[in-house]
Amino acid sequence: MNNIITFEYSEVKYTEIFDEEHSIGTKYFKKFIKTVxxxxxxxxxxxxxxxxxxxxxxxxxxxxxxxxxxxxxxxTSNQEIDKGLIYRNLYYMLDKANKVKYRNVVTxxxxxxxxxxxxxYINIFLQELNDKxxxxxxxxxxNKIENRRSIKGKIVVTKNLKKNLYxxxxxxxxxxxxxxxxxxxQILKFTTKKxxxxxxxxxxxxxxxxxxxxMIDIEDINVTNDTFYKIKHDKNLYYLEQILSMAxxxxxxxxxxxxNKNKQEIFIFNFDMNFLFQEYIANLLEENRTYILxxxxxxxxxxxxxxxxxxxxxxxxxxIPDVLIEENQxxxxxxxxxxxxxxxxxxxxxxxxxxFFQMFAYMNKYHVKKAILLYPEQRNSHxxxxxxxxxxQNEIFMCTVNLKVDLLTEEHKVIEQLRQIFSIA
Numbered sequence: 001m002n003n004i005i006t007f008e009y010s011e012v013k014y015t016e017i018f019d020e021e022h023s024i025g026t027k028y029f030k031k032f033i034k035t036v037x038x039x040x041x042x043x044x045x046x047x048x049x050x051x052x053x054x055x056x057x058x059x060x061x062x063x064x065x066x067x068x069x070x071x072x073x074x075x076t077s078n079q080e081i082d083k084g085l086i087y088r089n090l091y092y093m094l095d096k097a098n099k100v101k102y103r104n105v106v107t108x109x110x111x112x113x114x115x116x117x118x119x120x121y122i123n124i125f126l127q128e129l130n131d132k133x134x135x136x137x138x139x140x141x142x143n144k145i146e147n148r149r150s151i152k153g154k155i156v157v158t159k160n161l162k163k164n165l166y167x168x169x170x171x172x173x174x175x176x177x178x179x180x181x182x183x184x185x186q187i188l189k190f191t192t193k194k195x196x197x198x199x200x201x202x203x204x205x206x207x208x209x210x211x212x213x214x215m216i217d218i219e220d221i222n223v224t225n226d227t228f229y230k231i232k233h234d235k236n237l238y239y240l241e242q243i244l245s246m247a248x249x250x251x252x253x254x255x256x257x258x259x260n261k262n263k264q265e266i267f268i269f270n271f272d273m274n275f276l277f278q279e280y281i282a283n284l285l286e287e288n289r290t291y292i293l294x295x296x297x298x299x300x301x302x303x304x305x306x307x308x309x310x311x312x313x314x315x316x317x318x319x320i321p322d323v324l325i326e327e328n329q330x331x332x333x334x335x336x337x338x339x340x341x342x343x344x345x346x347x348x349x350x351x352x353x354x355x356f357f358q359m360f361a362y363m364n365k366y367h368v369k370k371a372i373l374l375y376p377e378q379r380n381s382h383x384x385x386x387x388x389x390x391x392x393q394n395e396i397f398m399c400t401v402n403l404k405v406d407l408l409t410e411e412h413k414v415i416e417q418l419r420q421i422f423s424i425a
Contacts, residue, residue, distance in 0.1 A: 002065040005081055008057060008072040008273075011050040017065045032062070040268060055339075057090075058253075058270040059118045068116050071273055072341055073376040074404060085406060090271075091120045092407045097279035098124065098242055118269045119201040125246045126195065126207040129188060133214060137180040138240060140232075144177045181219055183231055184240065189215045190223040191247040198267065225252045277376060278322050278337040281401070284415060285323060285335075292419045293325060297332075300324040306365040321362050333422070334362045334371040341378045342400060359396050360388060369394045372421065377402040383421070397421070 004012060018029065033046055044060075045052040051060075053069055060067040074086050145156065147163060153175025160172040189212065196208035221227075228248045231237075253269050282301045285292060289299055301323050307315030325333035336359060359371045375382075377400035388394035399421045405413050 004065065004067045005070065005083065006053065006067065007070050007075045008053060008055060010069075011047070011052050012067055013050045015049075017051070017062050017067070036268075040270070043270060044268075055273070056270055057117075057273050058268070059116045060268050066116060071376075073378050075378070085404075087115075087117055087120060089403065089407045090117055090276075091124070093276050093280045093403075094121060094124055094271075096283045097276050098128075098246055115201050117271070119199050119204060121246075121250070121269075121271070122195045122199050122204050123201065123207075125243065125250070126192070126204055126211065128246075129192070129243050130207060130211055132240060132243060133188075133211070137214065137218075138182065138184050138237070139178055139180050140182045140184070140234075140236075141176040142179050142182055143174065145172065145174050147172050181217060183227070184237065184244070185215060185218045186221045187223050187227060187231075187244065187247060188240075189218045190221060191250055193220075195250070223251055227251075274337075274339045277339045277403075280403075281335075281337050281374060281418075282323050284411075284418060285325075288415050288418075292415060293422055296328050298326045298329070300326060304366070308361055308365070319362055319365055321366070324366065331366045331368045332370070334359065334366060334368050335374060336362070336371070337374050340375055342375050342382055356386075356396070363388065363394055363396075370397065371395070372397045372399060374421075375400045377404070381417075383424070397424075 002016070004016060006012060036044055036046060040056075043054045043056040045054060051067075056069050057071050058069055060069065070081070070083075070086055071090070074081075144153075145159075146152075147170050149170055151171055152173045154173065156172045156174050163172055164170050192208050192211050192215070196205060196212070199205060199208070225248065228244065228251075231244070233241075250269075282299065285299045286301075289297055293299075302320055303324060304318070304320040306319045308317035308319055310316065321334045322337050323333075323335035324331055325335065336355075338355065355373060359373060362368065363371050373396065375398075381402065382398070382400045384398045386396045386398065388396060401414060401417050401421075403414065405411075407414070
């Protein structure tokens with residue numbers, strides 16, 4: 001398999017990907033172009049002679065070519081790529097963002113050429129699912145209507161008269177059955193079977209087969225993104241909510257596969273680095289709240305009831321900061337994470353007008369005097385302070401945080417960096 005490692009905002013030539021059979025102008029290539037433009041035009045642009053990768057981190061598999069797209073914050077001038085460190089950190093951040101416990105993974109496996117970040121996402125899902133269903137599969141009451149010799153539940157009179165008018169030995173009965181063959185388990189089985197087909201990691205294949213052996217009595221169904229909205233959520237389902245969220249991401253992001261005469265498959269899987277960066281920082285602040293922020297502080301994520309404007313008393317354009325820090329229930333800091341790279345030091349040109357206006361709106365509506373724009377660090381650490389008014393009472397801090405250290409063993413450095421940011425803010 002041809003393996004290409006690149007970064008966000010790079011280009012990959014078609015000649016590196018396609019062979020003569022699937023080259024430019026063929027029916028297969030045109031179908032590929034159409035499918036990508038329909039679903040992924042927000043993060044992948046198709047040029048005349050290359051794929052232009054935008055805000056995309058993940059994998060693109062086209063025929064026998066696997067393109068691994070790394071986060072831009074790990075790109076260095078010497079072009080040396082420590083794939084092990086990058087994948088180890090992404091794996092760790094994915095665990096944090098999905099609120100599952102970090103698993104013991106042999107770090108040497110991160111350097112294997114055939115293992116991609118998608119394999120590690122699948123590994124997180126499979127290990128968590130394996131733990132959740134080890135005692136028992138999820139059970140729920142399902143409505144059943146059967147033509148039975150014995151009466152169970154209620155007789156459906158109208159249907160029974162039509163069906164059994166001349167067969168008095170049977171009755172059509174309607175009853176609830178406590179069963180494991182329900183929509184939740186059907187979705188999880190479908191997702192596991194798809195993962196078995198996609199993953200190249202032997203460890204994942206073994207986990208898939210182990211899980212599927214437990215689900216041998218679960219009905220096979222086809223699952224789309226709409227299927228997840230048919231789930232009836234109840235208090236007994238809470239322990240599988242995160243697993244279902246990961247399954248939905250996998251199903252929704254998995255490329256709609258199609259085949260040519262040689263049954264070549266194509267799929268694309270994309271990680272939302274904006275969400276991953278935001279969730280990782282928010283989790284660090286929550287877990288180390290007292291050390292980073294001090295006593296009497298509370299970390300609130302994605303919460304807010306303020307609106308930018310009102311129309312006849314009805315709020316329009318709700319303002320929801322990434323993180324709101326309160327002291328004794330009074331807003332003190334607004335934090336907005338920005339997954340952007342600051343290359344040449346901090347200047348006004350590098351912070352967009354929209355970023356400033358957004359923070360000004362947050363500060364004004366939440367009556368906060370200090371706001372922090374937090375970016376991932378690429379080469380050097382940067383901090384800068386802007387005053388919103390001449391009196392210097394309201395301040396916007398522009399800071400970077402280094403996520404290129406080994407998060408598994410050196411996360412304390414990130415925590416200390418956050419503590420220093422709040423000590424000067």
